[in-house]
Amino acid sequence: MxxxxxxxxxxxxxxxxxxxxxxxxxxxxxxxxxxxxxxxxxxxxxxxxxxxxxxxxxxxxxxxxxxxxxxxxxxxxxxxxxETPYAVVAERDGAFSTPRLPIGDYTATVWNLDPSRRSSRVLTIDDTTTELNFDGGSGEL
Ligand SMILES: [Cu+2]
Structure with a gap:
């Protein structure tokens, strides 16, 4: 920095x-x-x-x-x-991309300066998952 x-x-x-x-x-x-x-x-x-x-x-x-x-x-x-190797910074419009996640269940956490825009949920990645959508953002794997 x-x-x-x-x-x-x-x-x-x-x-x-x-x-x-x-x-x-x-x-x-x-x-x-x-x-x-x-x-x-x-x-x-x-x-x-x-x-x-x-x-x-x-x-x-x-x-x-x-x-x-x-x-x-x-x-x-x-x-x-x-701890995760998959954390990324989203663009201002919420778009992001991550490295390809292995198949499995994950807890996805959205962190924002504004605490009201933070969220966390469990999601399942399978071999057909190509996109993740959250409140305020979406991204490609
Ligand atoms: Cu200074």
Whole structure:
């Protein structure tokens, strides 16, 4: 996750549990990165990212994390750490595509900044499934 133009890039990042994320600063301005677990409200880390500086962090638990910069209150991002290899970020119109899911039963979770647009349901993937539809989005396998 990069910092430039006084913003985080990207503003929404999905990571696998156990994956290392590098936080860096690519502009001539001091920033920091403060990451808070939204479930426990505990700070995961809070580090300065000096000009051309970087910090590596491994997300060890599945959760949703708020990311902020204490120097610039307008900077904000979200990190979703998940166990699944099938998590994707949808387009603004709700369209998405995932890698081909093996046949089986799954719990599909839709996460949105707006809690009223979050949902979860069980679905069955068989060898004829080519499309998934949710409230607010649909996608191809
Ligand atoms: Cu900043």
């Amino acid at each position: 990069d910092q430039y133009n006084t913003d985080f890039h990207p503003r929404l990042l999905i990571v696998r549990v156990g994956q290392t994320v590098q936080f860096k600063n690519s502009e001539d301005t001091l920033h920091n990165v403060h990451v808070i677990d939204t479930v426990t409200r505990e700070t995961a880390f809070n580090v300065a990212t000096p000009v051309t500086g970087a910090y590596d962090y491994v997300f060890e638990t599945a959760s949703v994390f708020d990311v902020s910069c204490g120097v610039h209150p307008s900077m904000a991002a979200i990190i979703v750490a998940t």
